Amino acid sequence: MKALVCILLLLETFVFVVQQQVDGGLNENEISQQISSEDGRQNPPQTDTLRAEASTDSQQYCDLGIPDIHAALRELTATVTEQKENIRELTAADTEQKENIRELTATVTEQKENIRELTAADTEQKENIRALETQLRDEMNKKNDEISNLTQSQVEELRKENRDRELAFSAGLMQSGSGFVGPFTTEITLTYKNVLTNIGNAYNPVTGIFTAPLKGAYMFRISIYSNGETAATASIFKNGEHMVIAHENQSRAQDRLNASNGVVLILEVGDVVYVRLWSGRRIYDDVQYNHSTFSGFLLFPLREDDRDLQNVQSFHRMN
Structure with missing residues (x-):
């Protein structure tokens, strides 16, 4: 039973330390105080005999695991620090990606505007071409009529000339x-x-x-x-x-x-x-x-x- 209490105490302390490391980190004194505080919460005032026995047993079991806990905390602190650096790098990369996306969005918007302008210009050119084709067709018809009239006039003139001859x-x-x-x-x-x-x-x-x-x-x-x-x-x-x-x-x-x-x-x-x-x-x-x-x-x-x-x-x- 005492061993189980010690293990639970150590686990709670470990979770707290990890949280504190994520938030800003703890030093060894703070960890010791946290352990003492946790020990006080887990062991309310008892008779002097029970307290002495529990203290002796707890000290024995906890002394056995504290060196390993400190090493694990240091390793966990390094891991958390590395993760925070990775998060900062990912955040910077995300910010850069967002900036690139904004630039690409602005470029796409500009291209869409250019496409709209080109489409409008193309429509205008097509309209101008249709107008020119209509004008050219009208002029050609007019020329054909003039040529036809001229040809008929020349034929009549030649006929008259031949009649005169x-x-x-x-x-x-x-x-x-x-x-x-x-x-x-x-x-x-x-x-x-x-x-x-x-x-x-x-x-x-x-x-x-x-x-x-x-x-x-x-x-x-x-x-x-x-x-x-x-x-x-x-x-x-x-x-x-x-x-x-x-x-x-x-x-x-x-x-x-x-x-x-x-x-x-x-x-x-x-x-x-x-x-x-x-x-x-x-x-x-x-x-x-x-x-x-x-x-x-x-x-x-x-x-x-x-x-x-x-x-x-x-x-x-x-x-």
Whole structure:
């Protein structure tokens, strides 16, 4: 029983010492006082005989364990000190981790803000791209419409130009029946009234005059027919100037005669070409056979700056 009391006393003292070491530590005197105090609490006042016996027994048992208790306390104190140092290190590490977490949280917040800004900028860029695509599409449609209109206008212009270039005519002398024209005492302009072809309406059957509607190179040709002893002579004129002649003469009344001639002329817009019958001459025509005719057509148009006209005109003047 005494041994058990001593063991319990030692255990309580050990627990108290450990607690005090955690809180701040005890020295050996304090431990001894604690043991004495505990011994007093465990052993209330008794008779002198019992106290003496208990003191003797307790001293014997406790003396046996005190050296081991002091060693254990020192070792426990060192362990507690080491643990406290570990706790301080862990606390510092935890504080550092918390600081890192705060920094990382701030960085994440900043990145989120940057992402929101980039998202807003990307949305704005996409909106700008859509606006530019719409503008470009509208401009392309407008250009296509302009090109389409221009193309149609050019086609119409080319058609008109081609229509202007479609120039050709051919006419016979007699509009009805048959007979002679001439002779006359003066030279006259022949009116070929039987119009066979008049593409472009540049030939006038009332006046017998062809008027050039555009600048170009033209081909003209006349053919004359007659019989008897009277000669047949006619000439092509341009703007009052003699160009070429078709002439035939015979010595016998029963003989028939015919002649023809042609010429290529460079005409300006408004130039006129016609046929004149010489004085004292006559030609014959029959509406059924068209013996005597006047024909012409456009070979090709010329540009306004073309020098061929000047060269041809100079050549005519020299000859």
